[in-house]
Structure formats: C-alpha cells, structure tokens
Amino acid sequence: MRAVTFQAPGEIRIEEKPDPEVVAVDDAVVRVEASGICGSDLHIFHGRVPVEPGFTIGHEFVGTVLAAGPSVERVSAGDRVLGCFHTACATCATCLRSEYHRCENGRTFGHGANLGDLQGAQAEQLLVPHANLTLRRVPEGMSDEVALFAGDVMGTGYHAVEHAGMRAGDTIAVLGLGPVGLCAVQASLAGGAAKVFAIDSVEQRLEMARQFGATPVHLTEEDPKRAVRTATEGRGVDIVVDAVGDPAPLAMAISLARDAGTVSGIGAYAGRGEVPMGLAWLKGLTLRLGLANVIAHVDRVLGLLEAGKLDPAPLVTHHMALDEVADAYTLYDQREALKIVLTP
Ligand SMILES: [Zn+2]
Numbered sequence: 001m002r003a004v005t006f007q008a009p010g011e012i013r014i015e016e017k018p019d020p021e022v023v024a025v026d027d028a029v030v031r032v033e034a035s036g037i038c039g040s041d042l043h044i045f046h047g048r049v050p051v052e053p054g055f056t057i058g059h060e061f062v063g064t065v066l067a068a069g070p071s072v073e074r075v076s077a078g079d080r081v082l083g084c085f086h087t088a089c090a091t092c093a094t095c096l097r098s099e100y101h102r103c104e105n106g107r108t109f110g111h112g113a114n115l116g117d118l119q120g121a122q123a124e125q126l127l128v129p130h131a132n133l134t135l136r137r138v139p140e141g142m143s144d145e146v147a148l149f150a151g152d153v154m155g156t157g158y159h160a161v162e163h164a165g166m167r168a169g170d171t172i173a174v175l176g177l178g179p180v181g182l183c184a185v186q187a188s189l190a191g192g193a194a195k196v197f198a199i200d201s202v203e204q205r206l207e208m209a210r211q212f213g214a215t216p217v218h219l220t221e222e223d224p225k226r227a228v229r230t231a232t233e234g235r236g237v238d239i240v241v242d243a244v245g246d247p248a249p250l251a252m253a254i255s256l257a258r259d260a261g262t263v264s265g266i267g268a269y270a271g272r273g274e275v276p277m278g279l280a281w282l283k284g285l286t287l288r289l290g291l292a293n294v295i296a297h298v299d300r301v302l303g304l305l306e307a308g309k310l311d312p313a314p315l316v317t318h319h320m321a322l323d324e325v326a327d328a329y330t331l332y333d334q335r336e337a338l339k340i341v342l343t344p
C-alpha cells in the first residue's frame, strides 16, 4: 500500500509499505477512504514533534473495515467507519474515570515512537488497535468529509466548551479561528450560547464565524476587550476559549473572562510563558487545559453532526489526492487552506 511518510523536516514522501494485518484480538484494519491534514501534522512536518524517518503520519480518517479481530464487536468487516485520533485501553485508572485523553496506554496515530508507535492514517490502509473504543460507524447519509471531523477537530472544538462547563445562555469568546476555533464557535452555538464573540485577524475566518452565527471581532483593527465589555455591561464573558495556545492569547483570555468565569485552553501550549496570574486569581477564574477527550465526546458529536446542528463542511477548503500530498503540506503550511481532505 501507499503511505505518506515523514523523512526529514520539510520533507515527506509517499512510500510503498506492506498492508497492515490484524494482530491483537481487538484490532481492526481499515481501508482509508479519506484522511485529513491537521495543524498537529505541521508540527511533525517542521520537526518540532520528533518522528522517526519513514514513519507514516496522519491521524484523521474515514474508511471501511477490511478485517477485525474476534473481540471487535462494535464494528465489523464492510462497515463504513470513522476513527478517533488516538487509542485508549479502557482499563487503566484514567480510562476508568472516562478521561481517555490521558490513558496510561494511549497511542496517537501517526506521531512516532514517542506517542505510542502507531502508524498513521495518511495511507491506503490502517491498523486500528482497541477498535471497539477507537472506531464508530458513520451514520447513514453522512459524507466522508463531515465524518472526518468527529474524531478530532470537531471533537476538540466540542471539548473546548464542554470541558469549560458551558450552559445554555452563556456568553462565550473564542480566540483564534483556525479549524478548532471555528468548531468551538459552532459547538458553543449548538450548546445554546446566548452570544459568541469570534476573534481573529484573518478576514475570511471572521466572515465564516459570522455566517455560523457568531459576532466577529478583529484582533488588531478592533479592541476585543472593549467589544466584549460593551456587549456584556462591562462584565466580560462566561467562557473564553483559547484555540491558539500561546501566552499572549491566554493573557487576553484572562482579561476577557468575567469574574468567576472560565478560561478553556485548547490550543497546544509549549514551554514557559508569562500570563497575568494575579488577575486570574483576583477574578477567581477556573482554568481548564489539555488535549481533548474526543473518545468520550464522539457519539454526542456524531449525533449533532447527523442532526445538522454542527456542520464542518464549510471548513473543507481543499480535496487532494494522496499522491499530491507534498503540495498539500506546502499549501497548508502557507495557511492557504483551512482543512485539506486527502483521498487515496
Ligand atoms: Zn488532527
């Protein structure tokens, strides 16, 4: 089979690899019919996340089950399925608390030996461990490109507000309108947010958020703090989602939140940074951080996608063939695409 492999920073290549086979009793092998390129793939592409040369990358996928081990009960050969971006064991201490994103034995597709040594989904076929937990059937009538979002990007946008304890009627601000931020905007509105402020500096992304029903606020041409304060009688919003993952947006999130509000940091932070902890303390803020628990959310997210209350289709800006993957990464790296869907 053909597979997209990391070679060196800035260099990826299609390689021929043996077809995967079922090894464990709860493994499945999936013929991949669509896979996505994600922001975290760019970290690998640039060498910021170390991956062994020749490792197959990619972690978002939709396809058809070709084979399944005897313990796989939720799906069977011939089923059209989507995957979550990582696996979980269902039996460790964190899994027993439904915190699958911190599974002690968790493995992330396409992220090299450091994250579980699990080959990636930008390939013609994929080995899926713990298939009962990792895979779901695609609801009848749902397109590949919509289903692709359930196990990663939309699950992450959903988590950003769910993890913050959002309630119907809350006011929300989302900082950073990449795919995850835009999905957080949709999840907020689907969850009954009274008002959603969508903050970014890219005009097209602000316009997309406006079409979803949010109030767009330009990061630099407007004053986000003033805009939020004016619309909330000076209080600030109940929840701020930082979908960027840097100290500067986190500091802004702290300033936009109301007293006793919540800041939900879903963007990936790295290393150290300075944030106004005194202000966060004075305001009595709750800070919720970390990777999204997509396995815990995937059924609800699929339900909302099926009902049309979440619709990530407008985020898919490019469809490309697996063989065009080098061009696809260049395009994505230049921020000329929101979501690229690859088809083998
Ligand atoms: Zn992803």
Ligand SMILES: [Zn+2]
Pocket (backbone or CB within 6 Å): 088, 089, 090, 091, 092, 093, 094, 095, 102, 103, 104, 105, 106
């Ligand atoms: Zn576990």
